[in-house]
Amino acid sequence: MRQVAVTGLGAVTALGADVAALAAGLADGRSPLGPLTRFVHGGRCQLAAEVPELAPPAAAFGALRPATIRRLSRPDRLALITIEQALREAGLQPPDLAGAGLFVGATVGGMGETEEAYRRHRAGEDRRYRLSRLLGTPLSTSASAAAQAFGIYGPRATFSTACSSSALAIAEAAAAVASATVPAAIAVGTDALCRITFAGFDALQTLDPQGCRPFDRDRAGLTLGEGAAALVLEDIEHARARGARVIARVLGHATTTDAHHVTAPDPEGQAALGALRGALDAAALPPEAVDYVNAHGTGTRQNDEAEVRVLRAVFGDRLPRIPVSSTKAQLGHCLGAAGAVEAVVTVLALDGSLLPATATLREPDPAWSDLDLVPAAGRRQPLEVALTSSYGFGGHNVTLVLGRGV
Protein backbone atom coordinates (compact mmCIF):
# COMPACT_ATOMS: atom_id res chain seq x y z
CA MET A 1 0.00 0.00 0.00
CA ARG A 2 1.21 3.46 -0.85
CA GLN A 3 1.28 6.25 1.71
CA VAL A 4 -1.17 9.06 0.97
CA ALA A 5 0.04 12.65 1.14
CA VAL A 6 -2.07 15.81 1.17
CA THR A 7 -0.34 18.24 -1.18
CA GLY A 8 -2.97 20.89 -1.85
CA LEU A 9 -5.90 22.52 -0.06
CA GLY A 10 -8.74 24.74 -1.16
CA ALA A 11 -11.66 26.18 0.81
CA VAL A 12 -14.44 28.71 0.45
CA THR A 13 -16.41 29.04 3.68
CA ALA A 14 -18.30 31.57 5.75
CA LEU A 15 -14.90 32.58 7.14
CA GLY A 16 -13.69 33.67 3.71
CA ALA A 17 -12.79 32.99 0.11
CA ASP A 18 -9.68 30.88 0.62
CA VAL A 19 -7.69 28.66 2.97
CA ALA A 20 -5.75 31.60 4.44
CA ALA A 21 -9.01 33.31 5.45
CA LEU A 22 -10.22 30.04 6.98
CA ALA A 23 -7.01 29.61 8.97
CA ALA A 24 -7.13 33.20 10.22
CA GLY A 25 -10.77 32.88 11.28
CA LEU A 26 -10.09 29.61 13.09
CA ALA A 27 -7.22 31.20 15.00
CA ASP A 28 -9.22 34.17 16.25
CA GLY A 29 -12.48 32.28 16.86
CA ARG A 30 -14.68 34.95 15.28
CA SER A 31 -18.25 34.09 14.35
CA PRO A 32 -19.26 34.74 10.74
CA LEU A 33 -22.89 33.70 11.38
CA GLY A 34 -25.47 36.22 10.24
CA PRO A 35 -28.99 36.70 8.97
CA LEU A 36 -30.05 34.45 6.09
CA THR A 37 -30.01 36.56 2.91
CA ARG A 38 -29.90 34.05 0.05
CA PHE A 39 -33.66 33.49 -0.04
CA VAL A 40 -36.80 34.19 1.94
CA HIS A 41 -37.48 31.58 4.61
CA GLY A 42 -40.76 31.77 6.50
CA GLY A 43 -39.73 29.59 9.45
CA ARG A 44 -38.42 30.26 12.94
CA CYS A 45 -34.66 30.28 12.31
CA GLN A 46 -33.18 33.14 10.27
CA LEU A 47 -29.49 32.55 11.00
CA ALA A 48 -26.96 30.99 8.62
CA ALA A 49 -23.25 30.69 7.87
CA GLU A 50 -23.32 32.11 4.34
CA VAL A 51 -20.33 32.36 2.05
CA PRO A 52 -19.58 36.05 1.36
CA GLU A 53 -19.81 37.48 -2.18
CA LEU A 54 -17.66 35.45 -4.59
CA ALA A 55 -15.04 37.15 -6.73
CA PRO A 56 -13.09 34.23 -8.19
CA PRO A 57 -10.06 34.70 -10.44
CA ALA A 58 -10.59 33.77 -14.10
CA ALA A 59 -8.28 30.77 -13.58
CA ALA A 60 -10.84 29.22 -11.22
CA PHE A 61 -12.83 27.96 -14.19
CA GLY A 62 -9.92 26.53 -16.14
CA ALA A 63 -10.76 25.70 -19.74
CA LEU A 64 -14.53 26.11 -19.43
CA ARG A 65 -16.16 28.27 -22.08
CA PRO A 66 -17.70 31.58 -21.00
CA ALA A 67 -21.24 30.36 -21.74
CA THR A 68 -20.69 27.35 -19.47
CA ILE A 69 -19.19 29.47 -16.68
CA ARG A 70 -22.13 31.85 -16.86
CA ARG A 71 -24.59 29.01 -16.16
CA LEU A 72 -22.71 27.18 -13.36
CA SER A 73 -24.78 26.50 -10.28
CA ARG A 74 -23.52 27.95 -7.01
CA PRO A 75 -22.20 24.61 -5.68
CA ASP A 76 -20.44 23.90 -8.99
CA ARG A 77 -18.89 27.37 -8.85
CA LEU A 78 -17.77 26.83 -5.23
CA ALA A 79 -16.30 23.43 -6.13
CA LEU A 80 -14.31 24.78 -9.08
CA ILE A 81 -12.92 27.70 -7.06
CA THR A 82 -11.65 25.39 -4.31
CA ILE A 83 -10.28 22.78 -6.73
CA GLU A 84 -8.27 25.46 -8.54
CA GLN A 85 -6.90 26.67 -5.19
CA ALA A 86 -5.88 23.13 -4.21
CA LEU A 87 -4.32 22.35 -7.60
CA ARG A 88 -2.39 25.62 -7.51
CA GLU A 89 -0.96 24.82 -4.07
CA ALA A 90 -0.14 21.24 -5.07
CA GLY A 91 1.44 22.40 -8.32
CA LEU A 92 -0.04 19.44 -10.19
CA GLN A 93 0.51 19.91 -13.90
CA PRO A 94 -1.63 18.66 -16.80
CA PRO A 95 0.21 15.33 -17.34
CA ASP A 96 -0.37 14.38 -13.67
CA LEU A 97 -3.87 15.80 -13.71
CA ALA A 98 -4.83 13.74 -16.73
CA GLY A 99 -4.48 10.48 -14.78
CA ALA A 100 -5.89 11.81 -11.51
CA GLY A 101 -9.10 10.69 -9.85
CA LEU A 102 -11.91 13.05 -8.93
CA PHE A 103 -14.18 12.27 -5.98
CA VAL A 104 -16.95 14.66 -4.98
CA GLY A 105 -19.36 14.69 -2.05
CA ALA A 106 -22.57 16.74 -2.20
CA THR A 107 -26.17 16.61 -1.06
CA VAL A 108 -28.17 19.25 -2.93
CA GLY A 109 -26.39 20.09 -6.19
CA GLY A 110 -28.12 22.94 -7.98
CA MET A 111 -31.28 22.65 -5.89
CA GLY A 112 -31.14 26.38 -5.12
CA GLU A 113 -31.31 27.21 -8.83
CA THR A 114 -34.06 24.65 -9.36
CA GLU A 115 -36.08 26.21 -6.55
CA GLU A 116 -35.58 29.63 -8.10
CA ALA A 117 -36.84 28.33 -11.47
CA TYR A 118 -39.95 27.02 -9.73
CA ARG A 119 -40.46 30.31 -7.86
CA ARG A 120 -40.11 32.34 -11.07
CA HIS A 121 -42.57 30.10 -12.85
CA ARG A 122 -45.11 30.29 -10.00
CA ALA A 123 -44.70 34.07 -9.77
CA GLY A 124 -45.32 34.47 -13.51
CA GLU A 125 -41.81 35.83 -14.12
CA ASP A 126 -40.99 32.95 -16.46
CA ARG A 127 -43.96 31.57 -18.33
CA ARG A 128 -41.98 28.44 -19.17
CA TYR A 129 -39.17 26.73 -17.25
CA ARG A 130 -35.74 27.82 -18.31
CA LEU A 131 -33.26 25.07 -19.12
CA SER A 132 -30.30 27.06 -17.76
CA ARG A 133 -31.80 27.08 -14.26
CA LEU A 134 -32.17 23.31 -14.22
CA LEU A 135 -28.83 22.24 -15.73
CA GLY A 136 -27.08 22.03 -12.34
CA THR A 137 -29.73 19.83 -10.74
CA PRO A 138 -27.87 16.48 -10.91
CA LEU A 139 -25.33 16.06 -8.09
CA SER A 140 -22.79 14.89 -10.66
CA THR A 141 -22.43 18.25 -12.42
CA SER A 142 -19.70 19.54 -10.07
CA ALA A 143 -17.48 16.61 -11.00
CA SER A 144 -18.16 16.90 -14.72
CA ALA A 145 -17.53 20.65 -14.72
CA ALA A 146 -14.27 20.16 -12.80
CA ALA A 147 -13.05 17.40 -15.11
CA GLN A 148 -13.76 19.58 -18.13
CA ALA A 149 -12.23 22.69 -16.57
CA PHE A 150 -8.95 21.11 -15.49
CA GLY A 151 -8.50 18.15 -17.83
CA ILE A 152 -8.98 15.32 -15.32
CA TYR A 153 -9.54 11.97 -17.07
CA GLY A 154 -9.14 9.40 -14.26
CA PRO A 155 -11.82 7.65 -12.23
CA ARG A 156 -14.62 9.97 -11.20
CA ALA A 157 -17.44 9.53 -8.68
CA THR A 158 -19.95 11.60 -6.74
CA PHE A 159 -21.06 10.47 -3.29
CA SER A 160 -24.19 11.49 -1.48
CA THR A 161 -24.33 10.07 2.04
CA ALA A 162 -25.91 13.12 3.69
CA CYS A 163 -23.53 14.93 6.04
CA SER A 164 -20.64 12.52 5.54
CA SER A 165 -20.68 12.77 1.71
CA SER A 166 -17.35 14.50 1.27
CA ALA A 167 -15.65 12.61 4.11
CA LEU A 168 -16.52 9.52 2.08
CA ALA A 169 -15.15 11.23 -1.05
CA ILE A 170 -11.85 11.73 0.79
CA ALA A 171 -11.82 8.12 1.99
CA GLU A 172 -12.41 6.84 -1.55
CA ALA A 173 -9.82 9.21 -3.00
CA ALA A 174 -7.30 8.02 -0.42
CA ALA A 175 -8.14 4.40 -1.21
CA ALA A 176 -7.59 4.99 -4.94
CA VAL A 177 -4.17 6.53 -4.25
CA ALA A 178 -3.15 3.92 -1.65
CA SER A 179 -4.02 1.04 -3.99
CA ALA A 180 -2.00 2.60 -6.83
CA THR A 181 -5.10 2.98 -8.99
CA VAL A 182 -4.12 6.62 -9.50
CA PRO A 183 -1.01 8.64 -8.60
CA ALA A 184 -3.17 11.51 -7.35
CA ALA A 185 -6.81 12.20 -6.62
CA ILE A 186 -8.80 15.31 -5.89
CA ALA A 187 -11.44 15.06 -3.16
CA VAL A 188 -14.05 17.78 -2.97
CA GLY A 189 -17.12 18.60 -0.94
CA THR A 190 -19.58 21.25 -2.05
CA ASP A 191 -23.04 22.38 -0.97
CA ALA A 192 -24.89 25.70 -1.09
CA LEU A 193 -27.74 26.86 1.10
CA CYS A 194 -31.13 26.21 -0.41
CA ARG A 195 -34.75 26.38 0.64
CA ILE A 196 -35.37 22.65 0.89
CA THR A 197 -32.59 21.95 3.36
CA PHE A 198 -33.23 25.13 5.33
CA ALA A 199 -36.97 24.51 5.60
CA GLY A 200 -36.40 20.80 6.21
CA PHE A 201 -33.95 21.23 9.08
CA ASP A 202 -36.11 24.00 10.56
CA ALA A 203 -39.22 21.80 10.37
CA LEU A 204 -37.30 19.08 12.20
CA GLN A 205 -36.58 21.73 14.87
CA THR A 206 -32.88 21.04 14.55
CA LEU A 207 -31.85 24.67 13.86
CA ASP A 208 -30.86 26.86 16.80
CA PRO A 209 -32.17 30.39 16.08
CA GLN A 210 -29.41 31.77 18.33
CA GLY A 211 -26.61 29.99 16.49
CA CYS A 212 -25.21 26.55 17.18
CA ARG A 213 -23.40 25.88 20.45
CA PRO A 214 -21.83 22.43 20.11
CA PHE A 215 -21.23 20.57 23.38
CA ASP A 216 -22.83 23.41 25.38
CA ARG A 217 -25.25 22.70 28.21
CA ASP A 218 -27.82 24.90 26.41
CA ARG A 219 -27.19 23.59 22.90
CA ALA A 220 -30.36 23.64 20.84
CA GLY A 221 -29.41 22.55 17.36
CA LEU A 222 -27.25 23.41 14.41
CA THR A 223 -26.70 26.38 12.13
CA LEU A 224 -26.75 25.63 8.43
CA GLY A 225 -23.70 26.69 6.49
CA GLU A 226 -22.46 26.43 2.94
CA GLY A 227 -19.17 26.22 1.16
CA ALA A 228 -16.73 23.92 -0.50
CA ALA A 229 -13.35 22.42 0.21
CA ALA A 230 -10.88 20.45 -1.85
CA LEU A 231 -7.85 18.32 -1.05
CA VAL A 232 -5.24 16.99 -3.45
CA LEU A 233 -4.22 13.51 -2.28
CA GLU A 234 -1.15 11.98 -3.77
CA ASP A 235 1.18 9.01 -3.52
CA ILE A 236 3.82 10.34 -1.13
CA GLU A 237 6.67 9.11 -3.36
CA HIS A 238 5.09 10.80 -6.37
CA ALA A 239 4.82 14.01 -4.37
CA ARG A 240 8.44 13.81 -3.21
CA ALA A 241 9.72 13.01 -6.69
CA ARG A 242 8.27 16.22 -8.04
CA GLY A 243 9.32 18.26 -5.02
CA ALA A 244 5.83 18.95 -3.71
CA ARG A 245 5.36 19.79 -0.05
CA VAL A 246 3.61 17.12 2.01
CA ILE A 247 1.21 19.22 4.08
CA ALA A 248 -0.26 16.22 5.90
CA ARG A 249 -0.94 12.52 5.43
CA VAL A 250 -4.11 10.45 5.31
CA LEU A 251 -3.20 7.61 7.69
CA GLY A 252 -6.46 5.69 7.78
CA HIS A 253 -10.19 5.78 7.27
CA ALA A 254 -13.23 3.63 7.88
CA THR A 255 -16.91 3.73 7.06
CA THR A 256 -19.82 2.07 8.86
CA THR A 257 -23.62 2.26 8.92
CA ASP A 258 -26.05 2.69 11.82
CA ALA A 259 -29.14 1.01 10.30
CA HIS A 260 -31.11 2.74 13.05
CA HIS A 261 -33.22 5.80 12.10
CA VAL A 262 -33.85 8.25 9.27
CA THR A 263 -32.38 11.23 11.18
CA ALA A 264 -31.36 10.31 14.73
CA PRO A 265 -27.97 8.74 15.41
CA ASP A 266 -27.94 5.39 17.19
CA PRO A 267 -27.75 6.63 20.81
CA GLU A 268 -25.38 3.79 21.68
CA GLY A 269 -23.13 4.83 18.79
CA GLN A 270 -22.02 1.28 18.05
CA ALA A 271 -21.48 1.84 14.33
CA ALA A 272 -19.86 5.26 14.84
CA LEU A 273 -17.55 3.54 17.31
CA GLY A 274 -16.78 0.94 14.66
CA ALA A 275 -15.80 3.66 12.18
CA LEU A 276 -13.49 5.34 14.69
CA ARG A 277 -11.83 2.09 15.76
CA GLY A 278 -11.68 0.88 12.17
CA ALA A 279 -9.94 4.06 11.05
CA LEU A 280 -7.34 3.74 13.83
CA ASP A 281 -6.83 0.07 12.93
CA ALA A 282 -6.37 1.02 9.27
CA ALA A 283 -3.76 3.53 10.36
CA ALA A 284 -2.19 0.89 12.63
CA LEU A 285 -2.32 3.38 15.49
CA PRO A 286 -3.47 2.94 19.08
CA PRO A 287 -5.90 5.49 20.58
CA GLU A 288 -2.95 6.85 22.60
CA ALA A 289 -1.47 8.26 19.38
CA VAL A 290 -4.34 10.71 18.85
CA ASP A 291 -3.61 14.36 19.76
CA TYR A 292 -6.81 16.03 18.60
CA VAL A 293 -10.37 15.16 17.59
CA ASN A 294 -12.27 17.38 15.15
CA ALA A 295 -15.76 16.30 16.14
CA HIS A 296 -18.85 16.11 13.97
CA GLY A 297 -20.29 18.26 16.82
CA THR A 298 -23.48 19.51 15.20
CA GLY A 299 -24.84 21.02 18.42
CA THR A 300 -28.01 18.89 18.45
CA ARG A 301 -28.70 17.24 21.80
CA GLN A 302 -28.62 13.74 20.24
CA ASN A 303 -25.47 14.04 18.13
CA ASP A 304 -23.21 15.51 20.78
CA GLU A 305 -24.35 13.00 23.38
CA ALA A 306 -23.85 9.99 21.12
CA GLU A 307 -20.51 11.36 19.92
CA VAL A 308 -19.08 11.86 23.41
CA ARG A 309 -20.19 8.32 24.28
CA VAL A 310 -18.20 7.01 21.31
CA LEU A 311 -15.13 9.06 22.27
CA ARG A 312 -15.27 7.81 25.86
CA ALA A 313 -15.51 4.22 24.65
CA VAL A 314 -12.38 4.64 22.51
CA PHE A 315 -10.23 6.89 24.67
CA GLY A 316 -11.47 6.00 28.16
CA ASP A 317 -9.84 7.88 31.04
CA ARG A 318 -7.46 9.61 28.65
CA LEU A 319 -10.24 11.52 26.86
CA PRO A 320 -10.05 14.65 29.10
CA ARG A 321 -6.44 15.09 27.96
CA ILE A 322 -7.31 15.01 24.23
CA PRO A 323 -8.62 18.31 22.84
CA VAL A 324 -11.98 17.83 21.12
CA SER A 325 -13.57 20.69 19.20
CA SER A 326 -16.39 21.38 16.77
CA THR A 327 -15.65 24.00 14.15
CA LYS A 328 -19.32 23.97 13.14
CA ALA A 329 -19.63 26.65 15.84
CA GLN A 330 -17.98 28.99 13.32
CA LEU A 331 -18.58 27.43 9.92
CA GLY A 332 -22.09 26.14 10.41
CA HIS A 333 -23.02 22.70 9.18
CA CYS A 334 -22.01 22.63 5.52
CA LEU A 335 -23.82 19.29 4.96
CA GLY A 336 -22.27 17.59 1.94
CA ALA A 337 -19.25 19.88 2.16
CA ALA A 338 -18.78 19.43 5.92
CA GLY A 339 -16.49 16.40 5.73
CA ALA A 340 -14.07 18.08 3.31
CA VAL A 341 -14.22 21.45 5.07
CA GLU A 342 -13.43 19.78 8.40
CA ALA A 343 -10.68 17.65 6.86
CA VAL A 344 -9.06 20.89 5.62
CA VAL A 345 -9.55 22.39 9.10
CA THR A 346 -7.85 19.33 10.64
CA VAL A 347 -4.96 19.48 8.17
CA LEU A 348 -4.52 23.18 9.03
CA ALA A 349 -4.47 22.25 12.74
CA LEU A 350 -1.72 19.66 12.15
CA ASP A 351 0.27 21.86 9.80
CA GLY A 352 -0.02 25.06 11.84
CA SER A 353 0.12 23.51 15.33
CA LEU A 354 -3.09 25.34 16.08
CA LEU A 355 -6.09 23.71 17.75
CA PRO A 356 -9.30 25.17 16.33
CA ALA A 357 -11.88 26.14 18.93
CA THR A 358 -15.45 25.28 19.76
CA ALA A 359 -15.87 29.03 19.49
CA THR A 360 -19.42 29.45 20.82
CA LEU A 361 -19.04 27.21 23.86
CA ARG A 362 -20.00 28.98 27.10
CA GLU A 363 -21.01 26.29 29.63
CA PRO A 364 -20.17 22.69 28.77
CA ASP A 365 -22.85 20.08 29.36
CA PRO A 366 -22.32 18.71 32.91
CA ALA A 367 -22.11 15.22 31.37
CA TRP A 368 -18.74 16.14 29.86
CA SER A 369 -17.46 19.03 31.95
CA ASP A 370 -14.23 17.03 32.30
CA LEU A 371 -13.39 17.39 28.58
CA ASP A 372 -11.04 19.87 26.88
CA LEU A 373 -13.42 21.35 24.29
CA VAL A 374 -11.10 24.25 23.30
CA PRO A 375 -13.46 27.16 24.10
CA ALA A 376 -13.36 30.67 22.61
CA ALA A 377 -10.38 30.80 20.24
CA GLY A 378 -7.69 28.66 18.63
CA ARG A 379 -4.81 27.46 20.83
CA ARG A 380 -1.21 26.73 19.87
CA GLN A 381 -0.19 23.13 20.38
CA PRO A 382 2.00 20.79 18.33
CA LEU A 383 0.00 17.87 16.92
CA GLU A 384 1.07 14.65 15.23
CA VAL A 385 -2.17 12.74 14.66
CA ALA A 386 -5.78 13.97 14.50
CA LEU A 387 -9.18 12.45 13.82
CA THR A 388 -12.14 13.93 12.02
CA SER A 389 -15.51 12.18 12.06
CA SER A 390 -18.62 12.82 10.00
CA TYR A 391 -22.02 11.31 10.71
CA GLY A 392 -24.70 11.59 8.05
CA PHE A 393 -28.46 11.32 8.50
CA GLY A 394 -29.55 7.75 8.04
CA GLY A 395 -26.42 6.54 9.82
CA HIS A 396 -23.55 7.11 7.37
CA ASN A 397 -20.44 7.19 9.56
CA VAL A 398 -16.96 8.07 8.30
CA THR A 399 -13.82 8.64 10.35
CA LEU A 400 -10.54 9.87 8.86
CA VAL A 401 -7.16 9.68 10.62
CA LEU A 402 -4.79 12.42 9.49
CA GLY A 403 -1.13 12.87 10.35
CA ARG A 404 1.28 15.77 10.26
CA GLY A 405 3.32 16.12 7.08
CA VAL A 406 6.79 14.58 7.01
Add this chain to the structure above:
Amino acid sequence: MDRDALAAEVKQLLVTGLRLDRPPSDIPDDSPIFGDGLGLDSIDALELVVLVEDRFRVSIPDEEVGKRAFASVRALVDFIAEERQP
Protein backbone atom coordinates in the same frame (compact mmCIF):
# COMPACT_ATOMS: atom_id res chain seq x y z
CA MET B 1 -43.08 50.88 -30.91
CA ASP B 2 -40.33 52.30 -33.04
CA ARG B 3 -37.47 50.24 -34.26
CA ASP B 4 -34.82 51.73 -31.95
CA ALA B 5 -36.93 51.12 -28.88
CA LEU B 6 -37.55 47.54 -30.02
CA ALA B 7 -33.81 47.00 -30.59
CA ALA B 8 -33.07 48.31 -27.10
CA GLU B 9 -35.67 45.98 -25.63
CA VAL B 10 -34.20 42.98 -27.49
CA LYS B 11 -30.70 43.80 -26.24
CA GLN B 12 -31.99 44.18 -22.68
CA LEU B 13 -33.70 40.80 -22.97
CA LEU B 14 -30.46 39.20 -24.18
CA VAL B 15 -28.50 40.59 -21.25
CA THR B 16 -30.95 39.96 -18.42
CA GLY B 17 -32.49 36.79 -19.84
CA LEU B 18 -29.19 35.07 -20.52
CA ARG B 19 -27.37 36.83 -17.65
CA LEU B 20 -24.67 38.25 -19.92
CA ASP B 21 -21.91 40.21 -18.26
CA ARG B 22 -22.06 43.33 -20.47
CA PRO B 23 -24.30 46.40 -20.82
CA PRO B 24 -27.01 46.15 -23.52
CA SER B 25 -25.67 49.29 -25.21
CA ASP B 26 -22.42 47.38 -25.92
CA ILE B 27 -24.19 45.02 -28.29
CA PRO B 28 -23.96 46.23 -31.92
CA ASP B 29 -27.04 45.86 -34.16
CA ASP B 30 -25.13 43.77 -36.67
CA SER B 31 -23.57 41.49 -34.07
CA PRO B 32 -24.13 37.81 -34.86
CA ILE B 33 -26.13 36.34 -31.99
CA PHE B 34 -24.40 32.96 -32.03
CA GLY B 35 -20.83 31.95 -32.64
CA ASP B 36 -18.16 34.45 -31.73
CA GLY B 37 -20.42 37.48 -31.58
CA LEU B 38 -21.94 37.29 -28.12
CA GLY B 39 -20.33 34.00 -27.10
CA LEU B 40 -23.65 32.21 -26.92
CA ASP B 41 -23.96 28.45 -27.34
CA SER B 42 -26.64 25.90 -28.18
CA ILE B 43 -28.21 25.99 -24.72
CA ASP B 44 -28.53 29.77 -25.02
CA ALA B 45 -30.27 29.17 -28.36
CA LEU B 46 -32.94 27.04 -26.71
CA GLU B 47 -33.37 29.63 -23.97
CA LEU B 48 -33.54 32.50 -26.41
CA VAL B 49 -36.37 30.86 -28.36
CA VAL B 50 -38.40 30.67 -25.14
CA LEU B 51 -37.51 34.21 -24.08
CA VAL B 52 -38.32 35.79 -27.44
CA GLU B 53 -41.52 33.81 -27.97
CA ASP B 54 -42.85 34.64 -24.50
CA ARG B 55 -41.89 38.31 -24.55
CA PHE B 56 -42.87 39.27 -28.10
CA ARG B 57 -45.61 36.75 -28.89
CA VAL B 58 -43.93 35.41 -31.96
CA SER B 59 -43.45 31.80 -32.97
CA ILE B 60 -40.12 30.24 -33.85
CA PRO B 61 -41.34 26.78 -34.82
CA ASP B 62 -38.24 25.29 -36.43
CA GLU B 63 -34.54 25.63 -37.12
CA GLU B 64 -35.08 27.33 -40.46
CA VAL B 65 -37.06 30.17 -38.93
CA GLY B 66 -34.63 30.27 -36.02
CA LYS B 67 -31.63 30.67 -38.30
CA ARG B 68 -33.26 33.60 -40.04
CA ALA B 69 -34.51 35.25 -36.82
CA PHE B 70 -31.25 34.86 -34.92
CA ALA B 71 -28.80 35.79 -37.69
CA SER B 72 -28.05 39.09 -35.92
CA VAL B 73 -29.62 41.52 -33.47
CA ARG B 74 -30.86 43.52 -36.48
CA ALA B 75 -32.38 40.40 -38.04
CA LEU B 76 -34.10 39.53 -34.77
CA VAL B 77 -35.58 43.02 -34.50
CA ASP B 78 -36.83 42.78 -38.11
CA PHE B 79 -38.30 39.34 -37.45
CA ILE B 80 -40.16 40.52 -34.35
CA ALA B 81 -41.42 43.68 -36.07
CA GLU B 82 -42.85 41.59 -38.91
CA GLU B 83 -44.22 38.62 -37.02
CA ARG B 84 -45.44 39.86 -33.67
CA GLN B 85 -49.12 39.57 -32.94
CA PRO B 86 -50.85 42.83 -32.10
